[in-house]
Amino acid sequence: MMNLAEDLRQAAEAVALLGSSSADYEALPDAALLAGQGQIASARRLLDTRAAWMAGTIARRSRPELGHSGLAARQGFLSPEALIQKWTGSSKGDAYKLVAVGTMLADAEAAEKLVEAAVSSPGTDAAVVAAFVAKVPWQAPIARAVTAGTLSVDAAESIRAGLGQIDAAVTAEKLAAALEALLVEVSSLNADQVFKRARRMRDSLDEAGIAAREKQAYDDRYLRVYRLNNGNVRLNGLFSPEDGEFVLSTFDSITGPRRGGVRFVDTERAAWAKKMQDDPRSNEQIAADSLVQLLKIAGEADPGRMFGGRRPSVRVIMTQKAFTNRQPDQPGQPNQAGQAGQAGPAGPAGQTGPAGQAGQAVPAGPAGQPGRAGQPGRAGQPGQPGRAGQAGQSGEAGQVSDHGPGEPATHG
Incomplete structure (x- = not known):
């Protein structure tokens, strides 16, 4: 019989003996440092197991059917995950992981206790015992490994998410067999590798579902682009x-x-x-x-x-004084060469000067009013479609110069 409390106490003491400052750890020889890393990992697995038990209990006491009388609701939270986040300072993903693994541990433990009670009860019919055994979740071996401290909560969640749920094509028996094989390998894998291995096992069990999962992964794609308050x-x-x-x-x-x-x-x-x-x-x-x-x-x-025939551009308006007194490009800052071409000088006040290429500043007219940038076009010909400049030249529409990506070029 495992003494889980004693295991945790011993693990905590071993970690405490490693030191209490960065200098203490720096003084450790390589062998002691590697051994200490293993001791910390062991202690963390035991602590994470208890964190999962706690999260599972909080989730059960915050069940939706309890409404406003649920634990999380009484504390002013919309979900048990939000309550856990408040106390742990963790991410939403970590809170969901603890709840998912904690619920899995509790369900497996409760089902196995029913089996133990049925077996230990005198005169219990074999059919009754078999009925209780059938109710034990296929994830029970995961729960036992996490409880024993041989499997991390992260790896347990990777297995649970990777192997997926029971459906018409994948039965509990198939998942249990795959889990048995996977648990043999996980000791040498990290959580990311465990998930990939579990996902491949699921694909081998449900080849018909591969196309559906690939389509879902493709349908989930998105790219959001938005401007912040500071202009970035x-x-x-x-x-x-x-x-x-x-x-x-x-x-x-x-x-x-x-x-x-x-x-x-x-x-x-x-x-x-x-x-x-x-x-x-x-x-x-x-x-x-x-x-x-x-x-x-x-x-x-x-x-x-x-782009539908229209090249994206940025127009910058600046005064003649600022244009004349501008500082040379600084190292590491984007310059004008190699970008969308330069603007022509401003015409008389209120008139459009020669067409500037997109992305460059247009100096102000003599009367102090900003000159208006011409439409993208050939140099000096407003309103015509722009023409690509040669590599590395300034004043033409943005081509790649011979410097590295985003690197400052020099003005010719």
Whole structure:
């Protein structure tokens, strides 16, 4: 019989002996450090098990049918997950995970106790025992492993979500068999790997459902673009696995030299890799600049297909004084070269000067009034469709120069 309280006490004491400051941990030799990591992981699994029990209990006492008399409602929360978030400071996803695993543990434990009671009761008919056994959830082995501290709550949720629910094609018996095989492997896998393995097992059990799941993953895609109060623009998106892999591959290729990627033999590519390694921008800034540049390249390559024949542009109005006294481009800041072309000088007050290309500033007229930017067009010809400039040249419609993504170019 496991003494769960004693296991937790011993695990906590082992972690406490590791030290009480960063300096204490820095002083540990490598062997002790690795052993300590294992002790912390063991203690955390035991604590997370108790967190799941607590979350499951809170969820049962906050059942929807209890209405306003439920525990969460009495505390002013709309759901047990919200109550748990308040006390733990965790994310919504972590709260949902604790509730899901805690509910699974409680259901499995209650069903197994009924079986034990039926078996231990004298004179119980075998058919009655079999009926109780049939009611034990197929997830019961997950619950036992979590309770024993051999399976983390994260891995348990990965198995539960990955294998899915019983349906017409996948019976409880099939899921139980898959779970038995999966539990043999999980000790050497992290939670993400466990989910992928469980999902592949589910696909092998329900090949007919693969197409439906793929369609659902594709239908769930979205990209939200919105402006913040300070003028910045934020993106938030979700892509299907196939499209998402392409997106990841694209940005991985751009920042590869920063992450210890392949070493190039070709002189030009090696120079590019060295330039990326020495770039003062963060990987996130490089990714943001690269996305903007990729959109500009797409617009120049085929504006009729992606943008309906109208190339996206940004118009900036500034005074003659500001235009004349502007500071040179600073390192790490986007400049005018290689962007959508430059504006012509302003005409007389109130009149339109020569057509400026999209994205550049138009200086003000002599009377102090801002000159109006011309429509995108060939240099000096307002109202005509813009023409792509050559790579690396300033003053033409935004082409890619020979510098890295989003990197400052120099004015010729």
